[in-house]
Amino acid sequence: MSAKPLKDPLELFDIASVLTDEEREIQSTVARFLEDRVRPHIGQWFENAHFARELAPELGKLGVLGMHLEGYGCAGTNAVSYGLACLELEAADSGFRSFVSVQGSLSMFSIWKWGSEEQKLQWLPRLAAGEAIGCFGLTEPDFGSNPSGMRTKAVREGGDWILNGSKMWITNGGIADVATVWAQTEEGIRGFLVPRGTPGFTTQDIKQKMSLRASITSELYFDNVRLPDSARLPLAEGLRGPLSCLNEARFGILFGAVGAARDSIQAAIDYADSRVQFDKPISAFQLTQKKLADMTVSVGSAALLAVHLGRLKDQHRIRPEQISVGKLNNVREAIAIARECRTVLGANGISLEYSPLRHANNLESVLTYEGTSEMHTLVVGQAITGYPAYR
């Protein structure tokens, strides 16, 4: 047995043995890109609430944006590869993973799945290349877990639509070139593509955040925004439209959370090995070992669950409640791990020089967005008992 500490807690599980060469290559390419381009700066970006937009074309060149979609300039990888990319992105920072999730799984997926051929040709190649940024407006100030009550409304006027309302907590909102916006209509909920600069469409970034500081979160306002019928996503009818997109994004999150947890544990293992108290490294004390052992067991289980769900998704067999199981467990475990890692780092743990508290703060958002942990608990509860307990 090596006397050196494990560099990566997932080595204990030999996760790599259940991945293909191609999946490993994609994962390591993303990891290397982030090591070169993001990790040296991420602490400062978080501190300064800076989103490094200039990285979008570089992520596009790699093929990260909309990577699991087919055609229109997208790479067309399998779901497990997409998950592994999210894992590495979130190991760097949840803000970057959020950017990629929203771009690929919400903005691009909504167009890819529900859009017309013209809409796809107009937007997907530019979004895939990172030349354009997309966002996704579903949540409103008064409607989060209950999107069916949304107040944003689109009314027909002649051949056009008039859009009024607002959206809240929209990742990429302030920098988006195109927003996928969901609104009530007489026929039910419909989706619209609203380009930046459309008269009446404005955004305001949400400042003073304590989480996801390296990504942009905004409010969107629609004041008598006139849209042609060609702006409507023709195939989306009802709440199924936006919910299908959320399932895509949640899938990325259940991998991403594993990355944040792994990175936190790596920081804790490394620190505990070098921090000497009472004449020995604190990693040689039983209490620290219990923390590290419990966290490693937890992150390994989360990673195996993620890969399992990824395989189900690649076989087109995954059910929404299974995604809820993954998102609920992996994010809940990740935030507990990040917080526990902070305790291993002692006072140094509150410094931005180390990642665990940054991850913990980021995961506060991740725990809530894309379906709160409470809602996912109730989805699982319904799957088990047959009783919906949301209302």
Next chain:
Amino acid sequence: MNIVVLVKQVPDTAAERALSEGDHTLDRENTDLVLDEINERAAEEALRLKATTDAEVTVVSMGPDSALDSIRKVLAMGADRGIHICDDRLQGADVVTTARVLAAAVRTVADVDLVLAGNAATDGQASAVPAIVADLLGLPQLTHVRELVLDAKRVRAERETEGGETTLEAPLPALVSVTEKINEPRYPSFKGIMAAKKKPVATIGLDGLFPGADDTGFLVSRTRVVEAVPRPARSAGIRVVDDGLAGRQLADHLIARKLV
């Protein structure tokens, strides 16, 4: 146009590297193996030339089964095909044997215009293989190149070594070895990674390259590692705090060591 790029898989320079106990050859069991970073730049240069000249790029590597990973990496970056020379008898091959094998592999590619290599690999650092390959192939060699320009029939290169800078020119075909200053290699794209699986890689053994050659005659390694010792740990050095007398302290230090 045909470009051949020679690459080697080496232990990751970021990780701890070790030699095996018995013959002091590389311990591959306990090391992370990666595409050599200078060779990666040779590959990048080949791909940049491919973009402007529509060349076909063949990547050649000699090494055990794992070396296929490095070939796939260059294919993922955009090269067209690979040749993997894999033979247990090549374990521990020295620079001359290596160069003979690589030269023989280059000869299997028709109408080669340019052979690209790194000026060294980060493991052995003998820096001799490209020159020997050029000699064996009878090609002009332009080594230690930090800038490269190609036109239809000629290659011009800026050569930079500790000795100075020179501009070299040669007719094609030629061999060019590059330094790490020549470019920043690209990351393989996901599309490239997926496409790499479908690109052809020919695996050849010694018998394929040297039919009828007598093993014992061919495989004489002219060098052998007798002993290997780890570099001694660096000592802390002397810290001089300038309280007005630092200049004198430095002078005394240098005089004591007979350095001035």
